[in-house]
Amino acid sequence: MPxxxxxxxxxxxxxxxxxxxxxxxxxxxxxDREPQAGGLTTYHDYGDFxxxxxxxxxxxxxxxxxxxxxxxxxxDRLRWSPxxxxxxxxxxxxPVTSPWELLRFPLVGMIGKVRLAHTILACxxxxxxxxxxxxxVEEWLIGLCGRRTYEAFWKPLLxxxxxxxxxxxxxVFIWSYITRLFSTRDTxxxxxxxxxxxxxxxxxxxxLETLIQAAGGTIRLGTAIQAIESAQGGGxxxxxxxxxxxxxxxxxxxxxxxxxxxxxxxLVSVGTSSGPVEYLGVLCPVLVxxxxxxxxxxxxxxxxxxxxxxxxxxxxxxxxxxxxxxFLTYFPKYLPSDDPQLKLPDDIVxxxxxxxxxxxxxxxxxxDIVGLHINRAxxxxxxxxxxxxxxxxxxxxxxxxxxxxxxxxxVNSTLNNNAVIGAVNEFVRTHGRSFExxxxxxxxxxxxxxxx
Ligand SMILES: Cc1cc2nc3c(=O)[nH]c(=O)nc-3n(C[C@H](O)[C@H](O)[C@H](O)COP(=O)(O)OP(=O)(O)OC[C@H]3O[C@@H](n4cnc5c(N)ncnc54)[C@H](O)[C@@H]3O)c2cc1C
Numbered sequence: 001m002p003x004x005x006x007x008x009x010x011x012x013x014x015x016x017x018x019x020x021x022x023x024x025x026x027x028x029x030x031x032d033r034e035p036q037a038g039g040l041t042t043y044h045d046y047g048d049f050x051x052x053x054x055x056x057x058x059x060x061x062x063x064x065x066x067x068x069x070x071x072x073x074x075x076d077r078l079r080w081s082p083x084x085x086x087x088x089x090x091x092x093x094x095p096v097t098s099p100w101e102l103l104r105f106p107l108v109g110m111i112g113k114v115r116l117a118h119t120i121l122a123c124x125x126x127x128x129x130x131x132x133x134x135x136x137v138e139e140w141l142i143g144l145c146g147r148r149t150y151e152a153f154w155k156p157l158l159x160x161x162x163x164x165x166x167x168x169x170x171x172v173f174i175w176s177y178i179t180r181l182f183s184t185r186d187t188x189x190x191x192x193x194x195x196x197x198x199x200x201x202x203x204x205x206x207x208l209e210t211l212i213q214a215a216g217g218t219i220r221l222g223t224a225i226q227a228i229e230s231a232q233g234g235g236x237x238x239x240x241x242x243x244x245x246x247x248x249x250x251x252x253x254x255x256x257x258x259x260x261x262x263x264x265x266x267l268v269s270v271g272t273s274s275g276p277v278e279y280l281g282v283l284c285p286v287l288v289x290x291x292x293x294x295x296x297x298x299x300x301x302x303x304x305x306x307x308x309x310x311x312x313x314x315x316x317x318x319x320x321x322x323x324x325x326x327f328l329t330y331f332p333k334y335l336p337s338d339d340p341q342l343k344l345p346d347d348i349v350x351x352x353x354x355x356x357x358x359x360x361x362x363x364x365x366x367x368d369i370v371g372l373h374i375n376r377a378x379x380x381x382x383x384x385x386x387x388x389x390x391x392x393x394x395x396x397x398x399x400x401x402x403x404x405x406x407x408x409x410x411v412n413s414t415l416n417n418n419a420v421i422g423a424v425n426e427f428v429r430t431h432g433r434s435f436e437x438x439x440x441x442x443x444x445x446x447x448x449x450x451x452x
């Protein structure tokens with residue numbers, strides 16, 4: 001009899017895990033509280049086309065992710081495109097993609113530029129990230145390249161990626177960000193290419209749903225798991241939508257923080273001495289226009305008067321036929337997950353956003369705009385505060401049949417889907433064989449876990 005496995009969370013982590021375990025013979029049921037699979041990687045209806053709810057790209061160095069896309073038969077749907085970066089400061093946009101453009105960037109002096117190059121080289125030389133956990137990213141960058149270069153170059157990048165909370169984050173964040181960007185042996189031309197799957201992540205999510213179901217797995221969407229209770233004869237009873245289902249093993253892939261009953265009820269101990277994992281949320285207006293807004297994939301903003309911290313020109317890399325000939329631009333702002341701004345109704349967010357938009361693009365006309373969508377998520381990016389690795393839950397728990405696999409466990413990497421697939425690969429390598437076996441009915445410790 002195959003092992004019955006319940007996986008909570010049908011984001012890319014839960015989907016790829018369910019696909020791997022079900023194709024190896026486990027009988028998997030995948031739960032998600034949302035009506036549509038994909039989690040943060042899910043898709044959105046932009047009217048004339050579907051594309052990712054939040055912006056996603058693939059780097060040429062994303063070997064786990066690219067390998068997996070080939071494995072699930074989507075290698076031929078990968079597309080690559082040159083990408084440019086920019087920085088907006090003092091009312092102007094500056095290109096900062098190539099070393100040549102950086103050399104001409106007027107807001108950093110020549111000595112600052114040398115120190116900027118030194119910072120990137122220094123990052124690439126560091127192998128042991130643990131010492132960086134003790135120092136704030138701001139202090140570390142100022143020490144390496146001076147305050148002026150920090151203010152002009154790094155601070156807008158930190159604001160774009162983390163919002164005001166960047167002040168609490170350790171230097172591991174920027175180290176992992178830079179090493180990810182430069183972790184490829186590709187030529188510079190290849191390194192500046194960004195990738196996507198034709199059809200966006202919708203293609204990937206739908207392929208995974210098909211593969212899971214073809215391997216005998218079940219996907220239960222719109223099912224918020226409220227409790228996971230260990231059963232006397234072994235395994236767990238999982239409660240969702242008023243229904244209990246029994247599983248031999250359970251894997252939790254959603255966020256866990258200190259406020260979650262899951263973290264406090266016994267199976268999981270999170271951040272006992274250092275505090276809980278905290279998350280950032282994102283408020284992300286998305287504009288569909290008849291003309292392109294920026295030639296850049298990322299434009300970081302050093303402009304406190306503008307109510308978002310970055311501009312992501314998705315259409316600068318995605319072929320026009322993918323988006324019905326229209327242009328897609330995302331305007332993210334990262335906020336603490338309990339920030340009231342994340343709950344503001346769209347009719348309050350839209351005029352505030354419109355004001356910032358007019359400052360950045362004074363010549364943009366109403367007639368250029370096809371649609372404005374306000375996307376948001378409360379728990380996105382685990383905040384890599386000082387000594388972060390002491391806060392995260394371990395994959396194996398006090399209960400031998402209950403596992404946690406989530407993005408909070410990325411202690412030395414940024415939040416990205418290459419790291420997600422890497423974590424799933426590692427899980428399958430370490431524990432996969434035991435999921436191919438028949439259930440172990442030895443009695444389990446009696447505990448109840450409730451999920452938020
Ligand atoms: C704005 C933004 C930009 C990004 N850009 C990139 C990029 O360019 N490249 C890249 O590689 N990555 C990017 N990412 C990161 C990528 O989206 C994440 O790595 C990925 O989505 C994490 O997937 P996950 O399955 O681990 O988590 P999630 O997507 O958070 O999935 C967790 C799932 O668990 C479900 N869940 C939680 N609690 C319960 C419950 N009680 N019952 C049932 N279900 C529950 C949730 O509904 C959710 O679907 C970006 C993310 C954001 C938000």
